Amino acid sequence: MDEKRFTVLDLLDLDLKEHDALELRCICGRKGLGRIISAPDINRPGLALSGFFESFAYQRIQLIGRGEAAYLHLLASEGREDGVSKIFSFPIPCFIFANGEPPAPMFAKAAEDADCPILLSDLSSTELSSRLMRVLNNVFAPKTSVHGVLVEVYGIGILLVGESGVGKSETALELIERGHRLVADDVVEIRCVSGNILMGSGANKVIGHHMEIRGLGIINVTHLFGVGAIRDKKQVQLICSLEEWDSAKVYDRIGTDEKTMDILGVHVPQLDIPVKPGRNIPIIVETAAMNERLKKMGYHSAKEFNQNILRWLESESARAVYFGRDDSI
C-alpha cells in the first residue's frame, strides 16, 4: 500500500484485532470513501464547529466526542446550520463519531451533500483517539522491504540475509523443524514504529507463510508444521548475514566487535556467518539468539571472558611482585 494514498476506505479495510480494533462503520457520505488521509493525526473540531476556522487542521481525521456531538444537537435544535455548512467547504478526509452516537440528521445531510464520509464507532472518544493514533502511526511509519527470511528463535526476531542460493530458506526450514517460528520468507516488510522499533512482517497477507526450497518448490509452512510454526509479525532484533566462506576475509573470532546494520535509521546488531560444508548454520543461529538474549540480560559472554582474562593476568603479575620473581619492578 502506498502511504500517500491511504484512503478512508483503506482505514475501514484494515484488519485490526483486539486492542487495535476501531470498530468503525460508515453511516453516510459513502461517495467520499476514496478521500485520502494524508496526516497521521486527529483533530477535535470543537472550535471549527463554533465558527472559528483559523489554523483549522482540516486535513486530519475529525473526531467527534460526546461534547462536540451535544453541541451539534444544540445547533440543530436552534436551527443554526451555517457553521456546519461552512465546515464542509474544507476537504476533510472524514468525521468519526465516537460512543456509538449517530450525528444529528442535519449534520448527516450536510455530509452527504458534501460527499464527506461519516464513520461511527462504539468506542469512547478517549479510547478511540488513542487506538486511532496507534493505528495511523503504524500505517504512516517509514517502511522498507528486505530480501531475507525473518524467523523467531527463542523469542528473538532474527533476519537472515545473504545472496540468493546461500541457504537462507534451508536454514529457516531447519529452525522451524527445531521448533522455532517463521515470520516471513524472501520478502520481509519492515516498518519503523515509535522511532526505534523495527517490526517485520510478510509483505503480502494473501500469500501467507509459504517458502521456496530448491528441489522441493513452494511449500506451505502452516499446513506442514502447524500454526505453532508461524507468526504474523516480529521485531527485528538481530541480523545474521550468511555468506560463502571467503578464506581471504577475517571473521570475528572473539565476539567483542559490535557490527550493526542500518535499517530505516535503526542500528541492528549484525553477525556475519560464513557458510561452508560441515558448519551447521541453524545451530549457530540458535546459539546466536541465546547469546543475544544473554546480552539483553546484561551478560556479554565475550566481554566477560576478556575481563576474566585481564583479572587473571593482573593477579598473576601482582603475585610475581610478591614472590620476587621479577626484581626490576
Place this chain on the structure above:
Amino acid sequence: MIEKMTVIKNRAGIHARPAALIVQTAGKFKSKISLQKGDDRINAKSIMGIITLGAGFGTEIKIIADGEDENEASEAIDRLFQNRFEEE
C-alpha cells in the same frame, strides 16, 4: 546500472510459472537484478519475492540490473515479458 520499463502482457499476470521463468533467467546472470512495481522493489532471483509483487495484467514493471552483464540481463528479462512468458 540499467533501468527498463516494461508492461505485463499476458492475461494471467505473473503467477507461479512466469515467476519461475524470471528466476531461472535472472539466475543465469551475475548482475544484481530487481523488479519494481510502484514503490516495491524485489530481487528478481527470488521466486516468492516476484509472486509477492502481485503483478497482474497491464502492470508496469521496472527492470533494474546492475553488474558486469547488466545489458544482457535486462534484455533477457524484458524478452520474457515481451513473449508473454511463452503463454497464450
